[in-house]
Amino acid sequence: MGEHWVGFIGSLHVHWDTLITMWIAMAFVIILSFVLTRNLNIKPDKTQTIAESILRFFTGSLAGVKNGEKHVPLIASLFLFILFANLMGQLPLKLIRLQQGELASPTNDINMTAAMAVIVLFYYLYHGFKEKGIHAIWHGFSVSGIIMFFVELLEMITRPLSLAIRLFANILAGEILVMVMVSICAIALPIPFMLFEIFVAFLQAFVFMMLTIAYVSSAVSEEQ
Amino acid sequence: MEETKTISDLMYIGAGLAVGLAAMGAGIGLGIATKGFMEGAARQPELIDNLQSKFILGAALAEACGIYGLLVALILFFMR
Numbered sequence: 001m002g003e004h005w006v007g008f009i010g011s012l013h014v015h016w017d018t019l020i021t022m023w024i025a026m027a028f029v030i031i032l033s034f035v036l037t038r039n040l041n042i043k044p045d046k047t048q049t050i051a052e053s054i055l056r057f058f059t060g061s062l063a064g065v066k067n068g069e070k071h072v073p074l075i076a077s078l079f080l081f082i083l084f085a086n087l088m089g090q091l092p093l094k095l096i097r098l099q100q101g102e103l104a105s106p107t108n109d110i111n112m113t114a115a116m117a118v119i120v121l122f123y124y125l126y127h128g129f130k131e132k133g134i135h136a137i138w139h140g141f142s143v144s145g146i147i148m149f150f151v152e153l154l155e156m157i158t159r160p161l162s163l164a165i166r167l168f169a170n171i172l173a174g175e176i177l178v179m180v181m182v183s184i185c186a187i188a189l190p191i192p193f194m195l196f197e198i199f200v201a202f203l204q205a206f207v208f209m210m211l212t213i214a215y216v217s218s219a220v221s222e223e224q
Numbered sequence: 225m226e227e228t229k230t231i232s233d234l235m236y237i238g239a240g241l242a243v244g245l246a247a248m249g250a251g252i253g254l255g256i257a258t259k260g261f262m263e264g265a266a267r268q269p270e271l272i273d274n275l276q277s278k279f280i281l282g283a284a285l286a287e288a289c290g291i292y293g294l295l296v297a298l299i300l301f302f303m304r
Contacts, residue, residue, distance in 0.1 A: 114255065162288075165295065166285075166288040166291070167287070168290060169291040169295045170287075170288065170291055171292065172295075172298075173291050173294050173295075174297075202285070203280065203284050206280075206281070206284075207281060207284045207285065207288075210281055
């Protein structure tokens with residue numbers, strides 16, 4: 001918990017355990033989307049119904065956003081990846097011994113969550129500039145306009161920071177909680193907390209998705 | 225030597241204060257959110273589905289503030 005298997009590629013630090021579990025989560029998402037989208041038809045069969053209901057969840061969440069359909073790929077891949085990554089912490093992958101650290105959820109590494117938060121930052125900035133030009137951050141030469149410009153600059157730091165730390169800290173706190181319960185009594189006591197962590201996994205993926213939608217929506221919407 | 229020992233002792237107090245105060249704020253926030261949800265649900269039961277997802281989102285955001293305090297406490301504990 002909290003420790004990582006540090007390696008080097010050239011002069012870059014690499015957390016191997018995070019990398020391995022991240023690729024497993026990515027493989028889950030890729031296989032799931034591949035399996036669910038075989039044999040698409042006008043008259044849906046069982047797998048297509050599941051795929052359509054998952055997609056309808058994302059389009060429904062994006063209903064209030066201008067040109068919402070356009071943002072489904074980012075939103076859906078973020079949600080599904082974070083969900084699988086969080087849920088992987090409850091698999092008994094920790095039985096596999098590593099040199100350092102352990103195989104847990106990749107989202108307990110702040111580098112992982114910070115990377116996703118920075119992707120969200122560049123995504124909503126890009127769409128804001130594309131939609132409104134320089135007026136995405138510049139609101140004209142007035143006192144309130146200049147104050148708002150500095151607030152926008154501040155938000156570029158605080159939004160990805162809070163996105164990254166919220167996800168990272170929730171997952172890490174969950175692992176610490178389960179570990180404390182294991183050290184109190186390893187039989188049966190951790191089970192309710194692990195069930196709670198499954199709920200937290202869904203909740204945090206949902207929160208990350210909803211905040212991304214809120215940021216993108218505020219970037220592309222017309223000014224009042 | 226004596227001075228560093230005092231500082232590390234103070235860090236334990238700081239870690240306890242960080243998690244305690246953060247939990248206090250998060251608890252108050254969660255309480256207010258739950259109160260608002262309950263009042264809204266009692267007045268207009270047909271809106272419960274709509275309110276519930278927003279309540280869960282707000283509750284998760286409030287809870288995250290408590291977890292920031294836990295994070296600071298852990299940093300004080302393990303990065304001495």
